Amino acid sequence: MSRDEPVTLGEGKRLPRYRWWQQFSRSLFHLQLAGDDGSRQTWSVDVRPGGDADGEVRARLYLDGVHQATAKPPAAFPVPGGAIEVAVSAFGVKRSHYVTPDGSERQLSPDPSSAEGRRARLERTHPAASRAMGAASLVVLAVSLVLGIPQILEQITQIPPVAEMVGTFSSPVQLPAWANISLLVATLAASTERALRLRYNWLLDGGLFGGE
Secondary structure: OOOOOOOEEOOOOEOOOOOHHHOOOOEEEEEEEEOOOOOEEEEEEEEOOOOOOOOOOOEEEEEOOEEEEEEOOOEEEEEOOEEEEEEEEOOEEEEEEEEOOOOOEEEOEEOOOOHHHHHHHHHHHOHHHHHHHHHHHHHHHHHHHHHHHHHHHHHHHOOHHHHHHHOOOOOOOOOOHHHHHHHHHHHHHHHHHHHHOOOOOOOOOOHHHHOO
């Protein structure tokens, strides 16, 4: 992970109930750990990938439904035996893992009511369909990369200062407007599908141009 943001203490508020209309605006993950006294604890991470009311993206940590801490991703929340690391991309949460000092890690479980939880249930109940969806998303993003980058480079080199420095570039790929729009829509859908599984690649999922 990149540099973690400072963690501030929580306010003791209760974890809001997950609502059905929050499918693509809220991500919620849970982790079961043993406390110092051996009792079972439920740690939860609540993230609004699109940002809170003020536009800032924050991850909130809860213990048994009570707010403990807040940080802007990428964040690392200390918990018994390790830390919960949280990071987001332009399409959702790309990392929500419990990491121990020896380097082992495991992904937190998505809330069953969330979009991530529904996608995980599809993977359990219909593994073949799930694999097909994952493969389709990968193909769409690879095709988008191959067809999109030459056109983007051509547009960049049309900018006068850039053209003066490096010259112009003519893309061997020239798609009509409707095809580029269709490709963009397919790319957004594919990246969202991968985000629901916390799959992220800096090249395929926007990090190349998004600085992630």
